[in-house]
Amino acid sequence: MSDMKKVALVTGAGMGIGKAIAQRLASDGFAVAVNDVSEENARATVAELQAGGATAVAVAADVSNREQVFAMVDRAVTELGRLDVMVCNAGIVQVDPVMTITEKDFDRIFAINVKGVLWCAQAAAQQMIAQGEGGKILNAGSVASFTGQPLLGTYTASKFGVRALTQVMAREFAGHGITVNAYCPGIVDTGMWETIDGRASEVLGTERGVMLEKAQDMIALKRLEQPQDVARFVSFLASEGSDYITGQCMMVDGGIIMS
Numbered sequence: 001m002s003d004m005k006k007v008a009l010v011t012g013a014g015m016g017i018g019k020a021i022a023q024r025l026a027s028d029g030f031a032v033a034v035n036d037v038s039e040e041n042a043r044a045t046v047a048e049l050q051a052g053g054a055t056a057v058a059v060a061a062d063v064s065n066r067e068q069v070f071a072m073v074d075r076a077v078t079e080l081g082r083l084d085v086m087v088c089n090a091g092i093v094q095v096d097p098v099m100t101i102t103e104k105d106f107d108r109i110f111a112i113n114v115k116g117v118l119w120c121a122q123a124a125a126q127q128m129i130a131q132g133e134g135g136k137i138l139n140a141g142s143v144a145s146f147t148g149q150p151l152l153g154t155y156t157a158s159k160f161g162v163r164a165l166t167q168v169m170a171r172e173f174a175g176h177g178i179t180v181n182a183y184c185p186g187i188v189d190t191g192m193w194e195t196i197d198g199r200a201s202e203v204l205g206t207e208r209g210v211m212l213e214k215a216q217d218m219i220a221l222k223r224l225e226q227p228q229d230v231a232r233f234v235s236f237l238a239s240e241g242s243d244y245i246t247g248q249c250m251m252v253d254g255g256i257i258m259s
């Protein structure tokens with residue numbers, strides 16, 4: 001590789017954890033391709049990164065659409081020259097008791113959280129294999145990749161799926177020098193938790209904040225996780241420090257689940 005910057009593509013980086021990851025990888029020296037289904041939010045993240053002196057480009061796409069995902073990776077490579085790190089971060093949540101989950105809900109969650117990771121990893125691996133220098137694929141797992149909580153049935157099933165794909169892809173891609181790992185956050189202060197808390201209060205008939213308070217009680221470190229807590233860990237996984245790590249789904253959760 002020449003003295004060209006290493007390139008990372010982060011999905012769902014228009015806000016929340018993905019945005020913090022894009023900011024952190026830019027400050028680590030990566031050129032960053034910023035994906036989101038919201039083109040406006042992807043562009044806003046790019047504008048912030050560029051204002052800080054980083055190289056960044058917006059590559060809007062819906063990660064559940066395989067064709068759009070392959071076009072997204074092509075565009076990132078055309079604009080930034082190569083792909084070294086793929087962060088499959090985009091995800092959505094759904095909050096409902098098992099007895100009221102519909103087929104439509106199930107399919108929507110799996111389309112984005114599971115197929116989205118699969119298509120992004122496929123497109124990234126194709127590019128990394130063509131480059132012939134290995135690469136790193138990082139998937140958004142969750143504490144929900146390991147344990148089920150009430151009201152999060154479809155979401156939890158999808159995050160167990162991400163853990164499964166991480167292990168299978170780690171074995172299949174190892175021969176190409178591509179590592180595949182998942183970062184597993186706990187209760188992170190983003191729009192996703194506002195959605196969970198709001199919807200849980202509707203379903204349970206409780207005040208807003210009750211579900212969040214209960215969840216926070218599980219955190220050993222006794223503070224709500226911030227997107228930057230996740231981004232620091234992803235920075236490590238994107239660095240050479242993680243070169244001998246593959247197939248792992250690692251907690252970055254303040255001690256909710258201990259191994």
Ligand SMILES: NC(=O)C1=CN([C@@H]2O[C@H](COP(=O)(O)OP(=O)(O)OC[C@H]3O[C@@H](n4cnc5c(N)ncnc54)[C@H](O)[C@@H]3O)[C@@H](O)[C@H]2O)C=CC1
Pocket residue numbers: 011012013014015016017018035036037038041061062063064089090091092112116140141142143184185186187188189190191192193
């Ligand atoms: N917030 C939390 O407590 C936790 C979040 N996670 C996971 O971390 C990841 C990021 O979560 P947050 O930042 O909290 O969520 P968020 O809801 O704050 O942000 C998600 C971003 O992904 C984008 N997105 C949604 N669907 C998309 C699609 N089809 N294609 C492209 N982009 C899409 C949204 O537009 C948004 O910008 C998700 O995979 C989530 O499951 C894991 C554990 C805990």
Ligand SMILES: CC(=O)C(C)=O
Pocket residue numbers: 093142143144185186187192196
């Ligand atoms: C959003 C999420 O992953 C949990 C477990 O709350």
